[in-house]
Amino acid sequence: MEAQVKVLGGLPVTVAFTIAPADPDVGYFQDGVEDWEIIEIAGRPLRKKESANWIYNRLTANDEQRIIEACSKAIDDFEPDFDEPDFY
Numbered sequence: 001m002e003a004q005v006k007v008l009g010g011l012p013v014t015v016a017f018t019i020a021p022a023d024p025d026v027g028y029f030q031d032g033v034e035d036w037e038i039i040e041i042a043g044r045p046l047r048k049k050e051s052a053n054w055i056y057n058r059l060t061a062n063d064e065q066r067i068i069e070a071c072s073k074a075i076d077d078f079e080p081d082f083d084e085p086d087f088y
Helices: 061-077
Strands: 002-007 011-020 032-041
Touching (some): 011 061, 032 061
Antiparallel strands (some): 011 032
């Protein structure tokens, strides 16, 4: 999945992330964010060998929290596009 968020005082980035499924046995009652990475900076996709390390090195704890919140909101807003069955 993907989410858009502003970091470093307003720089828009797109973050791709994986979903950690809910696991009530260990106390996680909702899906969460497992891994994330920046895939676009200011609307431009990163090139093959281009790195976003310069951003990662400057992210504050507040920026990282904003990224997690944006990803969590994307999970909450996600509506699967299941086809309706042909029979009832």
